[in-house]
Amino acid sequence: MRSSPVTLEILTHRLTAVVEEMAETIRRTSFSVFVKQTADFGTCLVTPRGEVFAAPRTISGNLMIGIPAATAIASLAPYAPGDVGISNDPDGTGGLVTHLPDVWLWAPLYAEGRIIAYAFSFVHASDIGGDVPGSISWHHTDIHQEGLLIPPAKLREGGRLNEALLRTAVANTRVPEENRGDIEAQLAGLATAQRRIDEITATFGAAAVTDAVEDLLDEAERRATGILRGFGDGSHRFVDYVEGLRAEGRPAGTGEVLVPPTRLAVELTLTDGRPHLSFQGTSPQVAEAINLPTGGEPGHYMLVFALVNYLVSRDPGIPYNSGLVRAVTADLPPGSIVNPGPGATCGVRAAVFFRIMDCVLGCLAQAAPDAALATGSGAVAIATVAHTDPTTGRRHVAVGQPLTGGSGGRPGLDGLHGTSYTGGWLRNVPNELLEQDVPVLVEEYRYRPDSAGPGRHPGGAGIVLQLRALADGVTLAVRGMERLEFQPWGVAGGLPGAPGRAVLNPGTPGERELGRVNVLELAAGDVLRVETAGGGGLGDPAERPAADVARDQARGLLTEDAARRAYDVDAAPTRAGRGLFDVGPARRAHEARWPPPLQERLIAALDALPPARRPAAYRRAYLAAERAAGTGPITDAFLAAALRAVIDQKETRS
Numbered sequence: 001m002r003s004s005p006v007t008l009e010i011l012t013h014r015l016t017a018v019v020e021e022m023a024e025t026i027r028r029t030s031f032s033v034f035v036k037q038t039a040d041f042g043t044c045l046v047t048p049r050g051e052v053f054a055a056p057r058t059i060s061g062n063l064m065i066g067i068p069a070a071t072a073i074a075s076l077a078p079y080a081p082g083d084v085g086i087s088n089d090p091d092g093t094g095g096l097v098t099h100l101p102d103v104w105l106w107a108p109l110y111a112e113g114r115i116i117a118y119a120f121s122f123v124h125a126s127d128i129g130g131d132v133p134g135s136i137s138w139h140h141t142d143i144h145q146e147g148l149l150i151p152p153a154k155l156r157e158g159g160r161l162n163e164a165l166l167r168t169a170v171a172n173t174r175v176p177e178e179n180r181g182d183i184e185a186q187l188a189g190l191a192t193a194q195r196r197i198d199e200i201t202a203t204f205g206a207a208a209v210t211d212a213v214e215d216l217l218d219e220a221e222r223r224a225t226g227i228l229r230g231f232g233d234g235s236h237r238f239v240d241y242v243e244g245l246r247a248e249g250r251p252a253g254t255g256e257v258l259v260p261p262t263r264l265a266v267e268l269t270l271t272d273g274r275p276h277l278s279f280q281g282t283s284p285q286v287a288e289a290i291n292l293p294t295g296g297e298p299g300h301y302m303l304v305f306a307l308v309n310y311l312v313s314r315d316p317g318i319p320y321n322s323g324l325v326r327a328v329t330a331d332l333p334p335g336s337i338v339n340p341g342p343g344a345t346c347g348v349r350a351a352v353f354f355r356i357m358d359c360v361l362g363c364l365a366q367a368a369p370d371a372a373l374a375t376g377s378g379a380v381a382i383a384t385v386a387h388t389d390p391t392t393g394r395r396h397v398a399v400g401q402p403l404t405g406g407s408g409g410r411p412g413l414d415g416l417h418g419t420s421y422t423g424g425w426l427r428n429v430p431n432e433l434l435e436q437d438v439p440v441l442v443e444e445y446r447y448r449p450d451s452a453g454p455g456r457h458p459g460g461a462g463i464v465l466q467l468r469a470l471a472d473g474v475t476l477a478v479r480g481m482e483r484l485e486f487q488p489w490g491v492a493g494g495l496p497g498a499p500g501r502a503v504l505n506p507g508t509p510g511e512r513e514l515g516r517v518n519v520l521e522l523a524a525g526d527v528l529r530v531e532t533a534g535g536g537g538l539g540d541p542a543e544r545p546a547a548d549v550a551r552d553q554a555r556g557l558l559t560e561d562a563a564r565r566a567y568d569v570d571a572a573p574t575r576a577g578r579g580l581f582d583v584g585p586a587r588r589a590h591e592a593r594w595p596p597p598l599q600e601r602l603i604a605a606l607d608a609l610p611p612a613r614r615p616a617a618y619r620r621a622y623l624a625a626e627r628a629a630g631t632g633p634i635t636d637a638f639l640a641a642a643l644r645a646v647i648d649q650k651e652t653r654s
Helices: 005-029 070-075 163-171 176-204 206-229 244-248 305-314 350-367 431-437 546-554 560-567 569-575 585-593 596-608 611-629 636-648
Strands: 041-046 052-054 084-087 102-111 114-124 153-157 234-242 262-271 274-278 329-331 381-388 395-403 440-447 463-469 474-479 501-504 519-522 527-531
Touching: 005 041, 005 052, 005 114, 005 176, 005 206, 041 176, 052 206, 070 084, 070 102, 084 176, 102 176, 114 176, 114 206, 153 163, 153 176, 163 176, 176 206, 206 274, 206 305, 234 350, 262 350, 262 596, 305 350, 395 431, 395 463, 431 440, 463 474, 546 560, 596 611, 596 636, 611 636
Parallel strands: 274 329
Antiparallel strands: 041 052, 041 114, 084 102, 084 153, 102 114, 234 262, 262 274, 381 395, 381 474, 440 463, 463 527, 474 519, 501 527
């Protein structure tokens, strides 16, 4: 250890205070509801080589651990005092940016005439241009549909603002004033970081600070490997799916599958406490906007988030920095959904991010069954409402709610209602603010009855949001809706949570099940009802005390009929034999039709193709096998014929 224990303890708290003050500065001075209320933004301090050594614990997005900052830093070198970088380009920043609405700024921090660190921050812009309000749509197949792309550039150089760049950046969005205000809030946050670093180094000296940073990173790595060493050595594998366009790709009454689900396969191998994540068997990048640009970085923050949360929950005092993921190695197949090629559409990459967290939880449940968690709703559906101001004619975009669902049942505890471990850092928005900004009336916003997966410790309830359009031309996007088909799984006898759903004009002759909502235009009087998934249950429902069941009924979380079906001890034998996980009937049916080994054969066969060719080939081969099989299971013969038709017939010509 380079630092004395006393100095290290003091600097730990001082550096954490810097990033939390940065975050509070951004929150208080930002313009958009999405930053000020929902808190979809982040701050951190980074070493010159790109490791995060300080990140907030109590405010803003807590997913900064493992950001790959080195490429962004190098892209604008050399630096001078007063320089500030800006970008929202996934490829240009090596996976620091993962979709275009996240606008990142960074600045060198100087002490004693040299750079000792960098301050980074991002805000999620409510709109960054593109062809839909809010800039995010599952249907995007070209990154230029997704909005304005800002390659790494210096927004400030030597303290002088590049006003032309800033004006261009905000002019190409639907909410220029909000975006400019949020960027200026970030600039204020970066200035706060330099001011506080000046104060710290004036007291302790630059060398003491850099020594403490290295000690903190080493300590986090040591304690993280110590926790994971307790699992013993071994490999654990879990597979899950993103429904994506499949959830809206079934014409009414036909049952025909037009789009395959996206497969996420994660194998966690632990060797002396050092984790390796293999994504072999994961779908190739797809022609949907759910690709996750990681730059091939093994400890990427959107791959390791569940692992980081697990470590912090086991050791709350562990240093919160990228030392937690230093030991992580990964196999990220190039051209896959988790390591796509340049220009991959990525607006809804959070769908894959959330499903990776579920897969990692599944691996950890196998490594330590006694500490297993059931999965939560597995999605955060951001409701965005847009309309044209009848007086000014300007398009206005407002964020409604980040709609997550319930969390899974926990060892010794029930799941949390209306929030999840995966997306719980996002805060809800007061409905009055939405009604003030756009012509809608929120008729319901509450917990969803009968949505929690039953168990000894049931999952948390999902959410109901019902709103009515008060004018024509209200455009509503609920991006990120998932778990409409494949339910949040239960563990150790617990049952899956209810899947989500969306309904237009419920209770009327024109009622229509929508599946997953992408972009929907409402007329005056139209009602949209969104119900998010409940969390999976943990443990046999027959073991839940009757008093707890009665309490759930009294609170309106469980109806009498649902309680009778779920907690009847006579039903327990019918649930036996499903192993550690109960993934629900829809997923069991899918894997009966598409046995996992055949899914992996299909994915492996596409490795011979250039990454740009894989999305179309994957879809065509999948559908060809589906149609050949009719109503029966997919066989080796059906898949081989489909692959010959798609690949051998010159999918590779160009």
